[in-house]
Amino acid sequence: MKNYLEKIFKEASQKLTFLSDVELMFEIPKTISHGDFSCNVAMMLTKKLKKNPRQIAEEIISNLKYDEDIIQKIEIAGPGFINFFFTPSFMAKVIENILTQKENYGRTDKYKGKKANVEFVSANPTGPLTVGHGRNAVIGDTVANMLEAIGYEVEREYYFNNAGRQMRVLGDSVKQRYLQLLGKKINFPEDYYQGEYIKEIAGEMVKEFGDSLKNENPEGKFKEKAEGVIFNDIKKSLKLLGLEFDTFSNENTLFEEGKIEALLSTFNKKNLSYEKDNAVWLKFTKLGGEQDKVIVKSSGEPTYRLPDIAYHITKFDRGYDLIVDVFGSDHAAAYPDVLAGLKALDYDTDKVKVLIYQFVTILEDGEVVKMSTRKANYVTLDELVDEVGSDVVRYFFNMRNTSSHMNFDLTLAKKQSDENPVFYLQYAHARICSILRTVVEENIISSVENLNLLVKEEEQQLLKKLNKYEEEILYASENFEPHRICSYLEELAAAFHKFYTFCRILGSEKKLAEARLALAEATKIVLQNGLGILGVTAPERM
């Protein structure tokens, strides 16, 4: 539809040359009476042409040549908007389109042949995933789905740090509990991992090894065992949400493969680093940063920046066209360093999209729950999925703009989950399935022969929403905004529920019933496709 408008404007611009000087924009107005598409070009041109916008609009319209089977009317409104109204029969063409393309409707090959890597969750294996990690997990997977929908070949990746201090503390936490189980008196430090799972792991080790590990280095078997056990649990939790990764990367491997060492010498060779106070510093000031920062501590251990840069280099080496990192806002200060480091080495950082989402405030019984893995103060993701189901969790985390803080009221989520909008969408789908079951008995078969009969307000509104889907998916995906899909689907479901209430299929005249059934089937497909991208199921019955 938009294409058609662009086409007729292009034709008109041969005569009205000023049209080629501005960017044409067509938007779908909020208010129904403003038509199917609206164009503000006349207002954009007021200054340039020094004319009244309505006058300009008049001139433009009189030079537009269009097919009356496609456009019903064009009018000037308000300060100078040009509003376009399509014919009902043209609007209805979308049904044929959807029924032909089915699960491919809304997908595009715009980015076909391009490869993307989406890195998300990336929680270090120091404890179970919490509700806080849920937002990251859901956003990452949905973004990956969206990129696939617009043609990318997507790799889902999970990266974790298993080389630093954090993991050492984890290993020693297990060791201390192990010694405790063997009857030794210990003084468990406050800043060690307090969770019960540490004791369980220690228990397993007692069973497996007896007391033979009394003198084992905490960074040896203890760390190894803890990492393995915890990671298994993390994978299980992810699976409950329907998440599967293609690749797991970790920090240790980077060391083992000499990537860290190599990077360090590259920085040195390029004169981008220097030694001071026994530590190695990277010249961030030279790279546009505020101050130089340490990349190797005086202890000889790198700070997170070095492996992070090395890790991103491996991603560049793998040849992606797009590299997405999903981070919580606590990392917002860290990624510019990583990008600056990469840029200094001539990597094209425009390929990197860092998606920062704001924190989730968890409320329980009206109180804010501060999550801390260390202090064992958390609500696990498993617990939540168990209580409300994967669909609700995924929808909930998807429905808000990533740049907004969000509140998650656990008490409310558990108790009033029936009021979650996800059920509104699923119900629309289930209703259509129910119609399709009933209609078989009545011998009504959908048909696209008489779609011009769909002229009622509710039918036209539903058609409009269906027409919007492709654009909506493309826009949401290119801008990494999953919540737009939720908003769209809620509008679509609302349009359907109205149609359902006012336009009956059973009992209508045969041709009309067939056309309406086709409309319902098309709606079902779009709901299914949209929910699919969100990772939410489309149930046949509720």
Added chain:
RNA sequence: GCGCCAGUAGCUCAACCGGAUAGAGCAACGGCCUUCUAAGCCGUAGGUUAGAGGUUCGAGUCCUCUCUGGCGUACCA
């Protein structure tokens, strides 16, 4: 102190590079089930878009300042 993100209806949040009368859901109130699922539909009420300036044909959206909240600001990740 400085930096990033935010502040929109009682609550949770939308609003497409600045567009027309700022929209949904929940909560509240009033209607609609002999007919394809009432997890639905229709209606009522609810707003100085935190506050003050500025930019322009036009500002919730852009700029400046103030207030409030979240996250950073390490030789933690």
